[in-house]
Amino acid sequence: MAHGKFGTAINCMDGRVQLPVIEWMKKQYKLDYVDMITEPGADKAVSCGWYERIEEIKAKALISVNAHGSRTIIIAGHDDCAGNPVTPEQHKANLRDAVKTVLSWNLPLETVGAIWINKDWRVEPLEIK
Numbered sequence: 087m088a089h090g091k092f093g094t095a096i097n098c099m100d101g102r103v104q105l106p107v108i109e110w111m112k113k114q115y116k117l118d119y120v121d122m123i124t125e126p127g128a129d130k131a132v133s134c135g136w137y138e139r140i141e142e143i144k145a146k147a148l149i150s151v152n153a154h155g156s157r158t159i160i161i162a163g164h165d166d167c168a169g170n171p172v173t174p175e176q177h178k179a180n181l182r183d184a185v186k187t188v189l190s191w192n193l194p195l196e197t198v199g200a201i202w203i204n205k206d207w208r209v210e211p212l213e214i215k
């Protein structure tokens with residue numbers, strides 16, 4: 087098992103939202119490291135992507151959970167997203183559905199949640215289970 091406390095983010099590939107997600111998660115969950123699974127428009131990919139695409143994301147999450155002992159998965163969506171160019175309201179609906187997808191994986195997690203990164207690049211917790 088790797089040393090340190092790990093969490094897992096399923097985040098957009100967008101360079102503007104990497105550090106905000108990492109910094110928020112490290113502070114919120116007292117983590118040493120955040121494993122980053124990135125997809126363009128990750129909230130859409132996990133909530134309503136093709137089966138194969140969701141399975142690939144799940145396989146990456148499993149590595150983080152099994153090899154690094156992560157017990158926290160956070161799905162992030164953000165304003166001005168080129169990978170999922172919809173309204174903030176639609177993003178938030180995608181994020182809530184994405185939480186349901188991750189819960190359906192039945193991983194040994196303590197926390198599954200969704201966060202919204204607003205136009206000021208600040209994190210708004212949306213739904214934490």
Ligand SMILES: [Zn+2]
Nearest residue numbers: 098100167168
């Ligand atoms: Zn994006």
